[in-house]
Amino acid sequence: MSNSIGEKFQITSFGSSHGKAVGAVVDGCPANLELTQEDIQKELDKRKPGTSSITTSRKEADEVQILSGIFNGKTDGTPITGVVFNKNQHSKDYSMFENTPRPSHGDFAWMMKYGNYDYNGGGRGSGRVTIGHVIGGAIAKKLLKTQNIEIISHVAQIGDIKAEINDLEIIKENVEKNPVRCGDLKAARKMEELILAKKQEGDSIGGIVETIAIGVPAGLGEPVFGRLDGDLARILMNIGAIKGVEIGLGFDMATKSGSQTNDEYQINENKATAKTNNSGGIIGGMSNGMEIVSRIAVKPTPSISKCQNSVDLEKMENKKIEIEGRHDPCICPRVSVVAESSTAIVLADHMIRSGFIHPSNLEK
Amino acid sequence: MSNSIGEKFQITSFGSSHGKAVGAVVDGCPANLELTQEDIQKELDKRKPGTSSITTSRKEADEVQILSGIFNGKTDGTPITGVVFNKNQHSKDYSMFENTPRPSHGDFAWMMKYGNYDYNGGGRGSGRVTIGHVIGGAIAKKLLKTQNIEIISHVAQIGDIKAEINDLEIIKENVEKNPVRCGDLKAARKMEELILAKKQEGDSIGGIVETIAIGVPAGLGEPVFGRLDGDLARILMNIGAIKGVEIGLGFDMATKSGSQTNDEYQINENKATAKTNNSGGIIGGMSNGMEIVSRIAVKPTPSISKCQNSVDLEKMENKKIEIEGRHDPCICPRVSVVAESSTAIVLADHMIRSGFIHPSNLEK
């Protein structure tokens, strides 16, 4: 199953940057969920390029069409197909990359593995394929909302600049107010400056995206190989450009003692809860009722206009390349939308798997 | 599939700390691989407790029996079952934990989810279940060896003490020479001191385990949801106590520019290779022929003897607990064996999935 993910709520992704279309089939969404094209479109609009100075200047309308799975304004338990027809894909000549892989892009591996590789715009390795993730994520988010679960992704760090605000309500508001999708407006301005500076230099910059899920009940996840943290790590690491995933304190755990990191319990209004959340909402691979917090490391966009060393695989000789074109100098803002979608997909799947959502009919 | 992992090379894990046995069924290993009980035993011996001052003093013989899948000293293409009967599990009374979850253990989630929870020694949440991982990993390693692929895990950091040696041959040698399984003997001594100090305090300490796979061909991994990095992240995050996974530069990517991290190509002896390996051997979700390098964050053992706050879930009142008993003050050494096994399982699976190893018969 190379292009499908999920056990009960399952996304099958298809399409490429410069082919006819990109999209996804979403199978396993229970019937009777109210769902409109607009629910999906508004999520897609968040990852749309061409909306600010720090993203690529490509204009992509990215209008989704739902081809199946809705009857009388509600899901009917059959596969939901969302598709976006590509429109703006003829503008550039990519033939120089036919035999010359771009450093740190997937090109080289695609060529080695499949032989017949659509190098235009990165083909299926392009960020455009995450449209399928967002289609799935939009449906997952709508489904989770019926259970009062909400997911928020935000850009927590770009280069050395870190967001300093922790209040989720403020983060949620701020994220929509700046092109970086950062929850801290002051940091956002500095991040934007840094990104523009890198763009000027023909360079790019990395960062960190944080995702928080609120309202998740205790008991999601199936040890030892269907654990919630494992499934989250997989879907997040599967996003292009991600090189690290951590849950809760993550790598900071390495330098700490158990007495510093253990989350003790207390009785609170006749309910047992953890007093702290160093575990990031997951213990023993299962949710514990606290907020689920993940952070992912986003590498700097490999497409930079600075001159780079590569090779011509046909002539088998060294070759210099300069990657022109309209590339995001920092993809963290758009990755944050995909991380939110991906997290939603995993949680929707596990909510059904664990019996919190009925597998075929929301009204049951 | 909560207790199975892998698509072609598949492990199904079973058993618990204080039940009759732990083990695994390994399905999908091609026929004609030479395999003995000893191949598995020698890997199990590496994770065995009771061998040094820094691990738990429990003595566990952990003798594996192969119940199926071998004929005339070779695999025959049928499921290989390895089982270790538990022997030393009656020594302690765990009844105090029946209704009182230990902080940052899985106890609470197990209780919430399944109701009927074997709290003895952590039940199926115990580190003992990784015996199943190691059985699968031992077979995977033997299979990978036929393709000249080797995997080495070592403890790279404990608390603030970092190993400084990068030469793989030296690391490999050193790892077997010290109880920390660190590749740097000087650092290992300091790590051991730190661990013993934490043990004295009734506390524990975290760390980082690094795993390197050598000899992996380009082209493993199936984008966009069967990616190699996603599958590695899942299986590693699925190991108990792991709170972070990174590939290559990992979280350091966040602060870097593309011009600093891109791996340029060159022709070398008529072969195209990357000049650097910031990507950790994986681009676009597929192997690129370089060493595959992952690092995982290991949290401090949650079982500490210091007094902690918890709750009695039956009486619904606060309760103090002290966890006595023989616990590892640092589980990094043993996690390193499990990480090595887990990495081997994923690579064996993808070597078959990608057509490098014949799916049913090694001699074809």
Add this chain to the structure above:
Amino acid sequence: MSNSIGEKFQITSFGSSHGKAVGAVVDGCPANLELTQEDIQKELDKRKPGTSSITTSRKEADEVQILSGIFNGKTDGTPITGVVFNKNQHSKDYSMFENTPRPSHGDFAWMMKYGNYDYNGGGRGSGRVTIGHVIGGAIAKKLLKTQNIEIISHVAQIGDIKAEINDLEIIKENVEKNPVRCGDLKAARKMEELILAKKQEGDSIGGIVETIAIGVPAGLGEPVFGRLDGDLARILMNIGAIKGVEIGLGFDMATKSGSQTNDEYQINENKATAKTNNSGGIIGGMSNGMEIVSRIAVKPTPSISKCQNSVDLEKMENKKIEIEGRHDPCICPRVSVVAESSTAIVLADHMIRSGFIHPSNLEK
């Protein structure tokens, strides 16, 4: 995975009779297979209604569009999406069936399970969804052809009329020459008469479809739960209206002795082969190198215009219905196209699973 099938060569089906579209995503087809829209269209045309007196008079152009997965006229290893937009679906009022299930249709079960059921034209229970099967089957057939494997389905029986010809070359030729898709032209004429007589009566008739796969090597199938016969039985029984599947002698085995049915071996031109094929090409769940022969029981079309007893599920009272409209009085001819496709999908999947076709690149 309710709408996906296959392990390595995987079909994900979507769409319904009166929604916007029907189609399938085909994942796992290796790169470098030459494939055109025409390859798929010509298979779809075989199942197209409105082409003769014995099928429904609905005209459906059923033009397929390939949205992804082809680059430079060849597959590129990414998911292939084929879609047919529905055009002729507005002609009829189905509202009388909103609360009144048609006898022996899926309606009742769909209503019970999902609540929100698109009753127009049977929704996703319609025969139109087999367009997805045929899209997948067309690609599978093209892939199998590269390995000299050919699949032929033909109508072997309608009511009590049986085809009498066993020569595969003649069957192949004849099938395209008559609307019944029968390999025996004499029987075909009688079958056609019977079907038309049933149509006149406002009734329908059942039959048997036989499928033969030629050129399949020995060794496909993975005992004990990935057996080839089990996978064939599943995909064939999954076709709407199928109530039985048999392999080789099938149910005739029940009345026979081992000495009558055992397929003895002989050496023939230095090759070991079976002298007879009572096993239908499958022993122990694996192919043995002989022709693979299956037969399926097709029930009479449940849509008949004769008056029938049903119920109004809203008012909870008995209700008579007469199903008007353009229905096939016998669906065997169209089922034969779907059976051929379904068999091809299973064989393509197992050819990859068993290492006869490289999983990612046909040129390897």
Add this chain to the structure above:
Amino acid sequence: MSNSIGEKFQITSFGSSHGKAVGAVVDGCPANLELTQEDIQKELDKRKPGTSSITTSRKEADEVQILSGIFNGKTDGTPITGVVFNKNQHSKDYSMFENTPRPSHGDFAWMMKYGNYDYNGGGRGSGRVTIGHVIGGAIAKKLLKTQNIEIISHVAQIGDIKAEINDLEIIKENVEKNPVRCGDLKAARKMEELILAKKQEGDSIGGIVETIAIGVPAGLGEPVFGRLDGDLARILMNIGAIKGVEIGLGFDMATKSGSQTNDEYQINENKATAKTNNSGGIIGGMSNGMEIVSRIAVKPTPSISKCQNSVDLEKMENKKIEIEGRHDPCICPRVSVVAESSTAIVLADHMIRSGFIHPSNLEK
């Protein structure tokens, strides 16, 4: 997944006829089901050989041990491992079959596919591996019983002798009273005579096994590829020696008209039900609330003592063989136990998949 089956309730089978053990890991059984070794043993005893004149005279104690998954007499949501150690496997020399496949046995395909084939007693192709099915089925039956679902398999036909009784209560009683496991005692005596006559001749005989599931609610099954009939057909066809599966009227549908076979609806005590059950309880791939009725064609045991033609695959020459030893002249009685188990496994899986049984905790 060659040796696992089921999506939520999953069996992983292992072991062979003459290896150390046979058994199964059952994953996905919800916690809090009361379960004892005896529950499994009593089902195993039904398929045990050596209990009558018409089965093989091999004595096999077949004592099951549960290695995991039970805590305080109840399932705890972790994998249940059941194992039977082989004891009576040293009695015979099978070396004559090392290079000489027995006609219509799996031997030939096993040799071709895997190369290293344990030919002793048929290795993993032996009927003994169905011990794993029965372990899984026993647990499934116990789980289904909590939902008032009951499954009965009986031998409906041997050669030309058919059982004539349709009353389920009588069938249930009679099945345990005769070695043929036939529900009609009069027919059973004739069947027994026929089987003994075949045994005398050194021959064997086929038959038909019918399985009825009572109490299954409407709505199990997930169209179009997770249909209940497809899943039943797969698991039943996966049983060794099965060459055909039919549901309801099955192959009789081929000769009938829609007006004869359609199951009309009626309101009965304020409930809508079908008036007849020609559909065998499944419409559109989903259960409709009626009894689920399947019939399977069992081929005559291929092991017969009559002289047969085979080949020596090493010398590549023709060779005659006589298969001596203690073989069942008719395996229908034992197949009926396996069919009952297999049906239970599929129904348990779908009861969880469709939300009728909670996926992790029976008390929820």
